[in-house]
Amino acid sequence: xxxxxxxxxxxxxxxxxxxxxxxxxxxxxxxxxxxxxxxxxxxxxxxxxxxxxxxxxxxxxxxxxxxxxxxxxxxxxxxxxxxxxxxxxxxxxxxxxxxxxxxxxxxxxxxxxxxxxxxxxxxxxxxxxxxxxxxxxxxxxxxxxxxxxxxxxxxxxxxxxxxxxxxxxxxxxxxxxxxxxxxxxxxxxxxxxxxxxxxxxxxxxxxxxxxxxxxxxxxxxxxxxxxxxxxxxxxxxxxxxxxxxxxxxxxxxxxxxxxxxxxxxxxxxxxxxxxxxxxxxxxxxxxxxxxxxxxxxxxxxxxxxxxxxxxxxxxxxxxxxxxxxxxxxxxxxxxxxxxxxxxxxxxxxxxxxxxxxxxxxxxxxxxxxxxxxxxxxxxxxxxxxxxxxxxxxxxxxxxxxxxxxxxxxxxxxxxxxxxxxxxxxxxxxxxxxxxxxxxxxxxxxxxxxxxxxxxxxxxxxxxxxxxxxxxxxxxxxxxxxxxxxxxxxxxxxxxxxxxxxxxxxxxxxxxxxxxxxxxxxxxxxxxxxxxxxxxxxxxxxxxxxxxxxxxxxxxxxxxxxxxxxxxxxxxxxxxxxxxxxxxx
Amino acid sequence: xxxxxxxxxxxxxxxxxxxxxxxxxxxxxxxxxxxxxxxxxxxxxxxxxxxxxxxxxxxxxxxxxxxxxxxxxxxxxxxxxxxxxxxxxxxxxxxxxxxxxxxxxxxxxxxxxxxxxxxxxxxxxxxxxxxxxxxxxxxxxxxxxxxxxxxxxxxxxxxxxxxxxxxxxxxxxxxxxxxxxxxxxxxxxxxxxxxxxxxxxxxxxxxxxxxxxxxxxxxxxxxxxxxxxxxxxxxxxxxxxxxxxxxxxxxxxxxxxxxxxxxxxxxxxxxxxxxxxxxxxxxxxxxxxxxxxxxxxxxxxxxxxxxxxxxxxxxxxxxxxxxxxxxxxxxxxxxxxxxxxxxxxxxxxxxxxxxxxxxxxxxxxxxxxxx
Numbered sequence: 001x002x003x004x005x006x007x008x009x010x011x012x013x014x015x016x017x018x019x020x021x022x023x024x025x026x027x028x029x030x031x032x033x034x035x036x037x038x039x040x041x042x043x044x045x046x047x048x049x050x051x052x053x054x055x056x057x058x059x060x061x062x063x064x065x066x067x068x069x070x071x072x073x074x075x076x077x078x079x080x081x082x083x084x085x086x087x088x089x090x091x092x093x094x095x096x097x098x099x100x101x102x103x104x105x106x107x108x109x110x111x112x113x114x115x116x117x118x119x120x121x122x123x124x125x126x127x128x129x130x131x132x133x134x135x136x137x138x139x140x141x142x143x144x145x146x147x148x149x150x151x152x153x154x155x156x157x158x159x160x161x162x163x164x165x166x167x168x169x170x171x172x173x174x175x176x177x178x179x180x181x182x183x184x185x186x187x188x189x190x191x192x193x194x195x196x197x198x199x200x201x202x203x204x205x206x207x208x209x210x211x212x213x214x215x216x217x218x219x220x221x222x223x224x225x226x227x228x229x230x231x232x233x234x235x236x237x238x239x240x241x242x243x244x245x246x247x248x249x250x251x252x253x254x255x256x257x258x259x260x261x262x263x264x265x266x267x268x269x270x271x272x273x274x275x276x277x278x279x280x281x282x283x284x285x286x287x288x289x290x291x292x293x294x295x296x297x298x299x300x301x302x303x304x305x306x307x308x309x310x311x312x313x314x315x316x317x318x319x320x321x322x323x324x325x326x327x328x329x330x331x332x333x334x335x336x337x338x339x340x341x342x343x344x345x346x347x348x349x350x351x352x353x354x355x356x357x358x359x360x361x362x363x364x365x366x367x368x369x370x371x372x373x374x375x376x377x378x379x380x381x382x383x384x385x386x387x388x389x390x391x392x393x394x395x396x397x398x399x400x401x402x403x404x405x406x407x408x409x410x411x412x413x414x415x416x417x418x419x420x421x422x423x424x425x426x427x428x429x430x431x432x433x434x435x436x437x438x439x440x441x442x443x444x445x446x447x448x449x450x451x452x453x454x455x456x457x458x459x460x461x462x463x464x465x466x467x468x469x470x471x472x473x474x475x476x477x478x479x480x481x482x483x484x485x486x487x488x489x490x491x492x493x494x495x496x497x498x499x500x501x502x503x504x505x506x507x508x509x510x511x512x513x514x515x516x517x518x519x520x521x522x523x524x525x526x527x528x529x530x531x532x533x534x535x536x537x538x539x540x541x542x543x544x545x546x547x548x549x550x551x552x553x554x555x556x557x558x559x560x561x562x563x564x565x566x567x568x569x570x571x572x573x574x575x576x577x578x579x580x581x582x583x584x
Numbered sequence: 585x586x587x588x589x590x591x592x593x594x595x596x597x598x599x600x601x602x603x604x605x606x607x608x609x610x611x612x613x614x615x616x617x618x619x620x621x622x623x624x625x626x627x628x629x630x631x632x633x634x635x636x637x638x639x640x641x642x643x644x645x646x647x648x649x650x651x652x653x654x655x656x657x658x659x660x661x662x663x664x665x666x667x668x669x670x671x672x673x674x675x676x677x678x679x680x681x682x683x684x685x686x687x688x689x690x691x692x693x694x695x696x697x698x699x700x701x702x703x704x705x706x707x708x709x710x711x712x713x714x715x716x717x718x719x720x721x722x723x724x725x726x727x728x729x730x731x732x733x734x735x736x737x738x739x740x741x742x743x744x745x746x747x748x749x750x751x752x753x754x755x756x757x758x759x760x761x762x763x764x765x766x767x768x769x770x771x772x773x774x775x776x777x778x779x780x781x782x783x784x785x786x787x788x789x790x791x792x793x794x795x796x797x798x799x800x801x802x803x804x805x806x807x808x809x810x811x812x813x814x815x816x817x818x819x820x821x822x823x824x825x826x827x828x829x830x831x832x833x834x835x836x837x838x839x840x841x842x843x844x845x846x847x848x849x850x851x852x853x854x855x856x857x858x859x860x861x862x863x864x865x866x867x868x869x870x871x872x873x874x875x876x877x878x879x880x881x882x883x884x885x886x887x888x889x890x891x892x893x894x895x896x897x898x899x900x901x902x903x904x905x906x907x908x909x910x911x912x913x914x915x916x917x918x919x920x921x922x923x924x925x926x927x928x929x930x931x932x933x934x935x936x937x938x939x940x941x942x943x944x945x946x947x948x949x950x951x952x953x954x955x
Contacts, residue, residue: 001876001899001903002873004903004907005872005873005876005907008869008907008910008911008914009866009869011911011914011916012821012857012862012865012866012869012910012914013866015818015821015822015914015915016821016822016824016826016857016861016865017825017826019822020822020823020824020825020826020862023818023819023821023823
């Protein structure tokens with residue numbers, strides 16, 4: 001025991017007296033600085049390898065608080081730093097960005113990290129820095145990757161954006177030192193954050209009083225995230241956005257064979273670059289206050305009455321349950337009476353006698369009132385449910401909503417009233433309480449395109465280690481079979497074909513030369529009746545044989561499906577099929 | 585107790601023990617003040633005031649135990665042991681979590697660390713068991729029983745996880761067994777078993793514990809986390825030089841290079857070494873030397889085997905803590921989080937240490953032979 005104490009004493013003597021000089025040197029110029037080495041966040045690509053979210057180097061001016069520490073309370077260090085910041089701001093000819101609160105906040109929450117005094121400085125400031133301030137104790141340039149979205153507004157909602165990562169304060173565990181600088185805040189950036197995120201590394205350098213670096217003491221490699229290949233197609237997205245012509249609305253384009261989302265457009269959009277590194281509160285407020293609501297991701301988070309695009313669902317429900325045949329004929333005098341209530345057809349003059357295929361072509365309301373009452377609402381409900389209405393599609397986005405598919409139980413819960421024939425009549429033409437998202441209707445369009453099998457929409461098809469070779473593909477989810485009979489699906493698809501190709505199709509003016517495609521228009525009333533505002537819908541698939549595109553397009557506030565949505569789908573398809581003409 | 589009895593106690597006590605203990609406690613409070621001094625805007629500054637309170641509470645315990653016959657205290661050994669085991673179980677279920685480990689129990693708003701009192705329980709129980717008349721120190725069954733007594737709380741404390749404190753239990757038990765005259769052969773066997781168990785222990789260690797050992801073996805493995813403390817502590821100690829930078833002048837400490845959460849607790853010694861230099865840090869070692877000498881004296885002069893074993897156990901306990909902590913501070917051992925007796929901030933440990941020293945004083949006061 002005595003020996004052990006003598007040993008400790010000798011070691012102390014050795015460290016404190018023999019080598020004391022060396023340590024005192026270290027300490028005097030203290031000295032050791034922790035330098036963060038930012039990791040590389042994985043990038044987002046479209047299916048053809050075009051970069052959708054990238055990184056560029058950003059230069060910040062960072063303050064190393066430990067080197068500026070004044071003895072006594074932290075207040076004295078903060079005072080000192082404030083003076084310094086003012087001096088430096090003058091030297092660099094820039095505005096001071098940090099308030100006293102920012103500094104205090106940093107000391108409380110992120111002390112071991114460098115405090116960023118000026119974020120993302122430009123070339124001129126960088127030059128002035130090199131001239132005047134390089135080598136000053138306690139400040140240095142800190143370079144990190146800054147997120148950039150090269151297509152600006154085009155992919156705004158689906159990609160989302162990143163924000164600064166805020167670590168919980170825990171002084172005992174300096175591990176948050178390695179946390180990435182940014183985390184995904186919405187869209188794909190958020191959903192695939194753990195895949196793309198890159199932990200920071202660090203270097204321990206010994207610096208002296210004039211900032212000269214003497215030696216690297218230690219090094220920890222920064223991490224790199226995974227690059228993510230989305231299913232999006234840059235050209236399809238562009239064409240889809242162009243087709244909307246700036247009118248508020250949604251476009252969804254799916255590949256019905258796999259569920260790959262080729263385009264997901266929400267208009268109006270915003271520039272996600274405005275969120276990097278942080279959005280100003282004025283700009284944020286402007287986005288929030290905008291009556292056109294640019295922050296809503298309409299195709300997955302907006303719910304709307306479907307209107308007549310719901311009719312194919314009713315038709316297939318009737319056929320598949322053997323409650324009606326394709327030859328079922330109903331007469332349309334232009335209106336329909338149920339008890340003392342009168343329901344109109346959109347064509348007040350009446351359609352006359354129609355079979356099922358014609359009813360789709362001409363979108364006759366009365367036909368569906370009668371058909372729905374004949375087959376009963378449960379058949380419709382179950383078919384809609386099987387096609388994914390009233391539930392999330394499971395797309396890889398966090399803010400998806402389920403819409404509403406009403407049934408008897410819902411009505412009892414909500415209105416304390418039983419389901420009535422009037423409700424069935426409303427539901428048959430996609431009106432009443434039913435709401436859907438454009439994405440859900442694109443899935444329905446894909447199922448009709450496939451003649452049954454329902455795909456599950458997905459946004460990511462591959463990943464790879466940062467910048468490293470080919471993407472490892474992910475298999476799409478298997479399609480959900482519906483086992484529709486050939487006769488049933490032929491009738492419904494035929495009716496939708498006639499919408500475009502038939503002589504009396506509601507969207508015959510939207511046909512394309514040399515192309516056979518199918519669609520269904522919808523015009524859904526919303527808001528107070530006297531305002532007469534309408535959602536203009538169209539679902540479509542093309543080409544008619546072996547469809548490659550399933551589309552749902554909706555304009556928030558339009559005249560009718562045929563007049564407003566049809567020409568937009570026509571324009572979109574003309575671009576897509578031309579583009580696709582070369583093969584691929 | 586009448587006046588002459590009190591006088592008898594005062595006169596027969598080991599003055600060196602009492603004075604060295606007081607000196608260390610006073611130095612501890614002053615340097616906790618120094619470590620918290622710069623953080624007037626943080627709660628650390630109130631630490632020294634609380635530490636004074638703990639010293640006073642500890643002193644009351646010290647005097648009480650010194651006046652009490654240690655055999656009476658040992659009579660309650662099983663009670664103390666049992667209660668502390670129960671408290672340890674309680675900690676596992678309802679303990680307060682601090683940095684991923686639950687070591688504390690909340691009693692009337694006071695945080696109590698039962699593992700500190702479990703040390704006393706193990707000390708008393710093993711000593712009493714080993715002092716039994718019918719005990720054969722060479723019987724492997726008896727040896728195993730004595731080790732099992734330390735093993736139960738060891739497992740509970742290691743699960744918290746607080747491996748440093750758990751290891752002290754073995755130190756206590758082994759010292760007692762050794763002083764009790766176990767055959768060399770058995771010690772060898774124990775050593776071998778220990779060696780064989782090391783890989784098993786490595787596997788069962790928590791990740792952060794393994795990381796700490798790796799950090800130690802590979803000095804700069806995690807220089808930004810645990811390694812940072814080690815490097816900064818070494819710089820603090822080294823830059824102290826012969827006479828130090830002066831009280832409240834330690835820049836490593838005052839400027840916060842030495843993390844403020846560990847400076848008053850596990851790294852109090854490096855604060856002293858920086859501000860008082862080799863002169864100060866060696867003085868502290870001398871003071872601990874005085875206490876350990878008193879411990880050895882107690883084991884030597886004790887009137888019975890029970891007293892000898894208790895004194896030996898206390899000596900082993902103090903020595904283990906001091907050696908491991910100082911060695912860690914100057915970078916000779918991995919960072920274990922074992923505090924420095926009488927100096928590191930912490931109430932439970934202060935009180936339990938003073939209780940142990942009171943017990944030691946009681947043994948010396950009731951000594952048999954002259955020395």
